[in-house]
Structure formats: structure tokens, C-alpha cells
Amino acid sequence: MEIKADTTVCIGAGMCALTVPQVFDQSEDEGTVVLLLQGEVPEELEDSVRRAVTLCPSGAISAS
Amino acid sequence: MTDLTLPIARQRPLDPPDEIIELGRQGSMHRMTYADGHLGWLVTGYAAARAVLADPRFSNRPDDMHPPIASRADLLKKGEFRVPPGFFLRTDPPEHTRYRKLLTGQFTVRRMKMLEPRIAEITDACLDVMEAAGGPVDLVQAFALPIPSLVICELLGVPYEDRARFQEDARVLVNLETKADDAVAALGRTMAYLHELIQRKRKEPHDDLLSGLIEGGELNDEELTGVGFLLLIAGHETTANMLGLGTYALLTNPGQLAALRDDPAVVDNGVEELLRYLTIIHLGPFRVALEDVEIEGNLIKAGEMVGVHLPAVNRDPSRFPEGDTLDVTRPATGHMTFGHGIHQCLGQQLARIEMRIAYPALLRRFPGLRLAVTPEEVPMRSDMSIYGVHSLPVTW
Ligand code: HEM
């Protein structure tokens, strides 16, 4: 699974960081999404990542 | 269905009006007549609501809006009730983006978690006072209002001692029956207070959010006043009502109360379920179409209003089966209580933390907590744009 995040779209609502703190964080200054993982998402987190993608209010993150 | 107007009166205090429940059964989008005669839409379905709130072709600017209910018609007609600069809830991108980006860094999940110890301390202090006074007490005045009020005041850097100068005006502003003149006056008083405060902070900065924004140098005093106003009102009238109404809901559903009190693992999800089930933003949000938009086969014409009925959306059976029952163990995430799209609540992580601390602390301190009146005697906030209880007499 590959994750993409677009900080220009992100509105910093924090649903991603709340749902999968292992994968998503928010930047200190703008509060926009920060990807903590480089490369593959561990399988056991894939469901949570998918949930974060649907919970994100701005469509800033995607997983494929 | 063009004779539909927005129903407000509820038959049962914790359920949306029966007319709304019936509409939800018939479909997800409905034609609705607004208070000035405008023919717009009302959305009760989950998928349609998400589509509307995520779509940039809908605006949240007040300019071309039509009032959903009569008292608001009065306000808009007056024309004096201008949305102040900096009140970014009622702006569109790119204006909205500018404000939102300045603030999101202050409301991240991590920042809010850092407030946990202080929120716990405030909560305990309120409970100590209640315990020392002995029941019965009004839980709204003793607990539900002071906790979020103190927290938002400290976060913004608004002296809590000054609360008499804005708490009452905040109530006036969300009261649906407020006359236009009174709303204009209440808005004016609070704005004048905040403007004065911001000028003081410019001279004498402290370690707080408003001082930080002043130092950032991006916003002028007028804009800062509007931002401060939005955060102060939003921080007061929301979590406070969740705490009051949530406690009422739990006291009238003792099994759910016991689950939340006795199992710490239930708390996080229980808070989401209370947010879903209670949906205190019960008359909106509203948007206006900037161009023709098709949603689920319905053509919304440019200039038409769309209202999203969040309580109905949060009980859409296709998304939340048995949505009419409160079940603190159901998977409740994905509810739309904080809205959706670019305006989704900025303060939601703060509200979550406040509730995750406050509900269990209250229920564990007073295991025998009960209503001091009959459930029917509790005055509900049917007359306010944010639902809740006006007061909640409890004892233990
Ligand atoms: C349980 C408590 C709360 C609920 C149910 C709630 C609900 C909402 C909803 C539904 C919206 C979106 C309105 C729309 O789309 O038109 C919103 C926006 C907003 N909320 Fe909250 N809110 C809560 C707590 C708070 C708190 C504690 C704050 C304090 C900082 C806050 C600040 C805001 C702000 C600033 C916006 C505007 C965001 C924007 O336009 O980008 N809210 N809230």
C-alpha cells in the first residue's frame, strides 16, 4: 500500500493523526499532515489507513 | 414536497423531529421552502451530505444566503448584522485557507494532548466544588459550562474573570428567538471587548494563542477580533452543551452510563457515539450553490440553498444501523457532528479531549449521580441554534 498526502489541500482537522498515529502526524507550524512512514505500510495498519482516508474531511490523503 | 419548511419542534428530547425522521425514510434530498420564500434543499442522507460539504461549488459566505427560519430572516433583512472580518467560518477559499492555515497548527492532536493535565485539573476542581456544596446542583453551571469556558479562555488568553462580559452575549447570539436589535447589540459588545483585549495584548503579550497571532503579524486588529470572537463563541457553546446533554442522555440510559463509567476502554468510542447520537448542531450547516451542481441525480441550481440536517445524517440507517439507539460500544467514527470538508470543526480535537476527561471523571466521582427532577422537567434548548439542556439539576 502506498500513501500520498497533499498538504496544500489538507485543512489540519487531525482525523488522520487521531486514527493512525503510527503513520500520520501534523506539522507544528501549519498543522498539516506529515507522513511518518517512508515506503510500505505494515499490513496490520492497512485497514486503519483506509479508515483515515475516508475520515479525512478534505481528501488530502489517499492510499493505493 | 415543496410545502416543507424546516421543522424544529421535537416530540422526544433526544430524537430529531418526527417530520425529519419521516423525510429520511423517503429519500436523501428534499425540496424545502426557506423563510423568505426561497425554494432550496434539505439533505438528510449521509452520502449526499458528504458530497455537498466536500464540494467547492458550494459557498459558506452569507452574502447570497436565504434564511432557513423566520428569526434568522429578521436578522438578515436588518443588514446591520454583518459577519465580522476574521469570522472565517463564513468565508470561502482562498480567504478561508489563509485563516485556517494560521490556526491549524494550534489545534493539532498533539497540541491538544498537551492540554490534558490542565483539563483534568480544571475538571477535578469543578468536581471538588460540587462535592463540597452537596446536591442538588445545576450541572450546567457547576460543570458543563465552566470546564470548556476556562479551557478556551486560557488557550486564547482571555481573562476568565471577564466572562460575565461575553458568556451572556454568546447565549443571546445562539438564541433563535433573539430580536435583530438585541443580536446586533450583543455582537457589538463582545467585539468591543475583544478589540480592547487585543490592543492590550499588543502592548503586553503573553504566552497564549491570541498573543501568538498578534506576533505572527499576518492579521490586523479587526481580523484578530473576528478570529477571537469565532473561537470564543465556538469554544463556549459547543462542548458545554455536549457535556450537559450527554450527561442527561446517560442518566436516562443507565446501562450506557454504567458501561462508560466502568470500562475505561469504552470512553473514546463512547464519546464518538454521544457526539453522533446527540448531534447538537441541529439546524444546519447551510450552503449556497455557486453554479449548477448535480448530487445523486438532483440538479441544484446556482443560487439555491442547501441545508444539511446533521441529526438526520447521523442516523441514516445505511451508515448507522439502529441509529436511534444510544450504544456506546457501536463503531461510531465517521459521524458528521463536526461537519465535513474544509470547514470541518477546527476545535474537534480539543472538544474530544475535554469530553474524554470530563464524562468519566464526573461519573466516577459520583457513582450515585441522578436527576434531581423528572426527565420531563429538564428544560431543553429547542430555542437555541445549538441543542442541549438549559439546566440540569442533579444530585448523588
Ligand atoms: C462538541 C463540540 C463541537 C461541535 C459539535 C462542533 C461542531 C462544528 C461544526 C459542525 C462545524 C462546521 C460548520 C460548517 O460546516 O458550517 C464547526 C466549525 C468550527 N468549530 Fe466547532 N464544534 C465543537 C467544538 C468546538 C470548539 C471547542 C472550538 C474551539 C476552538 C470550535 C471551533 C470551531 C471553528 C473555529 C470552526 C470553523 C472552522 C472553519 O470554518 O474552517 N468548535 N464546528
Ligand code: SF4
Ligand atoms: S485528516 Fe486530512 S485534513 Fe485532517 S490533518 Fe489529516 S490529511 Fe489533513
